[in-house]
Amino acid sequence: MSGKHLIVSVGRMKHRVTAVVLALLGAVLPGIPAAAEGFDTEFLDIHTADGVALGSMVMKPASPGPHPLAVLIGAWGGGRTQNIIPARDLANRGYVVVSYGARGFGESTGEVEVAGPDDITDVTTVIDWALRNTEADPSRIGVGGVSYGAGIALIASGFDSRIRAVASLSGWADLVASLSTNDTRHGLAGLVLYLSGKANGTLSAETDAMLRTYLQPRISDADSDAVIAWARPRSPVTYLDRINANRPAVLAIQTWSETMFPPGQMAAFYQRLTGPKRAEFLPGDHAAAESGGLLGLPSDTWTSVYRWFDAHVAGTDTSIAGEPPVVTRARPGMQQPAYQSTWDEVLGEPRRTYLGADTLQDQPAVWTRGVAANRDTVADGGLPLATYSLEAMTGNPPNIFLPQVDPGSGAVWSQTSSGQPVEIRGSMHAHLTVVPPAATGTAVAYVYDVDRFGLGSLISYLPYSWKTATPGQPLPADFVFTPTAYTVAAGHHLALVIDSKDPLFLDWNSGGGRLGFASTAADPAWLDVPVHPGRA
Known part of the structure; x- marks a missing residue:
């Protein structure tokens, strides 16, 4: 395959596929309608320049374009339908939506590289495909995801200046800091990551080796340095200058008791962003705040994502841009949110x-x-x-x-x-x-x-x-x-x-x-x- 762009393998079933899929989900999950109106859906593969097929779900509004574009990247182990509810909600708001599983996961071929260079190029590849094959507006593009998808989206915003907004939900800012605290490795979280990756995806040889090295009962200084060298270029903070130069509007939503990516690193990252930004900190653990919305339940977290994209991608409702940008809910329980203008006001x-x-x-x-x-x-x-x-x-x-x-x-x-x-x-x-x-x-x-x-x-x-x-x-x-x-x-x-x-x-x-x-x-x-x- 030549060229940097993609060939599309299409099984065009359009709206009737949406109806079938949503009907099946509606039979087992509360809050999901049997069919959604106002857009067509396709399940297809988007092929990358190196021959990987990214299993994708594309939703196109039935109304004439151009439309804002939302790219949703699957979480660790997830495929193209993992974000089907947010995709449906965004499509009903007038967005062209491309939801895909990162390489090596779900229906996508290739190998898991943990936000490696190919994962970042894939975001640009998906955007290129959407601009050629849908009525997406090249000046109105947002990218987001939960966990793994969040990290990829943040890094990609430093490499593709067309991305106008990012939604990072339970993402990481510094993978090095996520792996170890005070010279102590987060072994159980790492084991969960490794075993779930092996069970639900195809880990690259490098990924497999680095995670196994990280999980050694006693790790040598040389091996520790190798893991750090592998993790650093997979950290959004490494590309902070690039992200600030592109000035995407960044929404970061994190939980106070994050096992995988503790909130301090995202708070520090947020403070160093110079573009439009908003941070929300909530009770719970990794991806807990987002999970209900992925199942079709009412979700303040996903409502914030929709409002953020409406303000900074679609330009249809800018009200969230006028609110204090730091939102905190205290523990225990889910207390009423407090709104602050800066992180320092929280402290x-x-x-x-x-x-x-x-x-x-x-x-x-x-x-x-x-x-x-x-x-x-x-x-x-x-x-x-x-x-x-x-x-x-x-x-x-x-x-x-x-x-x-x-x-x-x-x-x-x-x-x-x-x-x-x-x-x-x-x-x-x-x-x-x-x-x-x-x-x-x-x-x-x-x-x-x-x-x-x-x-x-x-x-x-x-x-x-x-x-x-x-x-x-x-x-x-x-x-x-x-x-x-x-x-x-x-x-x-x-x-x-x-x-x-x-x-x-x-x-x-x-x-x-x-x-x-x-x-x-x-x-x-x-x-x-x-x-x-x-x-x-």
């Missing part, structure tokens, strides 16, 4: 308490204590994609009964109860001295909202690892938690728990011994909590 002012022997108190203290290394407690970060998705549905964060934390395996510091609600907004920061029993090791910190009965609701958690420590020598450790918005109820108090193991992480513990913690006069241990001004 609270740090309030410091000091770690005593087993309390959080007003004055610094001198103490030492230890726990058994390489032993878990009831404190943990939950299950990827499940624990916090359940929180989004029920409004209840994951719980433990704090007195059940084994004092021989985990240290607990508790605060006195507050007589009024405390609105935590931003990143908590714990500092203390660790005394490692071995050259390598890991500690995991958790902050809980504890009621008067001792039931703790998890606010945030974070690992911290060391790989070149001197056993028995004090090591300053800083736990800077991912940002959150959480309201501690009146009569509740905070508790900090630190142990040395969590199933979420590939830790660096190398055996037993005693993991020490200390606070000295010269370097006291403390916890900073960002509290919204006037609300504590």
